[in-house]
Amino acid sequence: MLLPFFEWCESTVIASTIQNSLWLFPVIEAVHLLGLCLLGGSILLVDLRLMGFGLTRQSASELNRQVRPWLLLAVIVMITTGVPLFLSEAIKCYYNRSFWVKITTLPLALAFTFLVRNRIANSDSETAYINAATGATSVALWFVVAAAGRWIGFS
Amino acid sequence: MIESFLEWLGATPWSVALLESLYVWPLIESVHVLTIALFVGTAVMMDLRLLGFAFKKVPASAFTERLLPWTRAGFVLSFVTGLLVFYSQPVRYYHNVFFRIKVLALILAGLNVWLFHSKIHRRISQWDLNPVPPRAARVAGMVSIFAWALVVVTGRMIAYNWFDCDLQPQPDFVNWLAGCVVEAGVE
Numbered sequence: 001m002l003l004p005f006f007e008w009c010e011s012t013v014i015a016s017t018i019q020n021s022l023w024l025f026p027v028i029e030a031v032h033l034l035g036l037c038l039l040g041g042s043i044l045l046v047d048l049r050l051m052g053f054g055l056t057r058q059s060a061s062e063l064n065r066q067v068r069p070w071l072l073l074a075v076i077v078m079i080t081t082g083v084p085l086f087l088s089e090a091i092k093c094y095y096n097r098s099f100w101v102k103i104t105t106l107p108l109a110l111a112f113t114f115l116v117r118n119r120i121a122n123s124d125s126e127t128a129y130i131n132a133a134t135g136a137t138s139v140a141l142w143f144v145v146a147a148a149g150r151w152i153g154f155s
Numbered sequence: 156m157i158e159s160f161l162e163w164l165g166a167t168p169w170s171v172a173l174l175e176s177l178y179v180w181p182l183i184e185s186v187h188v189l190t191i192a193l194f195v196g197t198a199v200m201m202d203l204r205l206l207g208f209a210f211k212k213v214p215a216s217a218f219t220e221r222l223l224p225w226t227r228a229g230f231v232l233s234f235v236t237g238l239l240v241f242y243s244q245p246v247r248y249y250h251n252v253f254f255r256i257k258v259l260a261l262i263l264a265g266l267n268v269w270l271f272h273s274k275i276h277r278r279i280s281q282w283d284l285n286p287v288p289p290r291a292a293r294v295a296g297m298v299s300i301f302a303w304a305l306v307v308v309t310g311r312m313i314a315y316n317w318f319d320c321d322l323q324p325q326p327d328f329v330n331w332l333a334g335c336v337v338e339a340g341v342e
Binding site for chain 2: 043055069
């Protein structure tokens with residue numbers, strides 16, 4: 001049912017431009033990786049704090065507020081580079097299990113980060129186990145997204 | 156001499172097994188990428204503080220004392236997994252243009268770390284609470300971001316064989332950079 005949509009994705013101008021270029025895919029992918037580093041750093045800073053590691057002398061709400069522009073920048077870079085990468089090999093992705101793991105975990109990770117974790121961090125809750133569970137869930141979700149993303153290229 | 160050593164290294168049973176493995180090589184490569192996200196990611200957070208771009212109210216020393224251990228742990232893991240990836244195909248990587256640029260970028264990043272910790276960080280108490288640290292610290296932060304970004308980009312590009320020695324003809328400059336020995340008349 002979804003296959004026609006994936007076929008359409010691969011027939012777009014963006015997809016064919018990337019396919020017909022020797023260097024566009026690698027360059028976009030390299031920027032995707034740079035975005036991954038920025039994303040990893042800005043996510044982990046708050047997750048570590050929630051779990052009681054890293055910058056523990058600062059409040060979670062303060063770190064969350066200060067890191068937010070960089071987190072948003074990282075998410076924007078990831079999506080604007082990830083979408084064209086996907087378009088250029090949409091049909092391969094359709095048959096790729098790792099792609100489906102990534103694409104179903106990604107909305108969960110985004111929703112958890114911006115709806116749940118954001119609220120917990122800003123509340124500066126004193127309940128250690130809630131903070132720790134929030135940080136650990138975030139790390140786990142983003143780990144699955146990143147690991148499955150890397151694995152798309154292997155399978 | 157390096158050449159024959161690497162040829163011997165690449166012929167060792169573990170190297171061959173690693174290259175031919177179905178899951179171990181991809182697993183090592185995945186750990187390599189994810190730990191880079193950990194160590195470059197946390198390093199960039201500290202660089203943003205050194206540049207005065209973010210976390211202006213957080214003492215700079217909080218980053219070097221509390222976050223740096225995570226950066227170090229990430230670096231050690233990515234370095235070890237990187238060595239294993241190199242060990243799986245030493246001759247190929249040795250002659251890969253991107254690998255060579257990556258090693259130079261790693262040296263630049265390493266020198267920057269050494270300069271920062273041996274000079275600038277020693278006087279951190281004088282500027283720990285400054286929203287915008289002194290010029291030397293900002294330069295170190297900028298060099299760090301540039302060098303690690305170059306490491307990440309060239310690292311990803313190693314996968315492409317565009318400039319490999321067995322793909323001739325190449326411009327003389329490329330062959331010089333990759334250390335390729337091209338026999339006259341042979342392509």
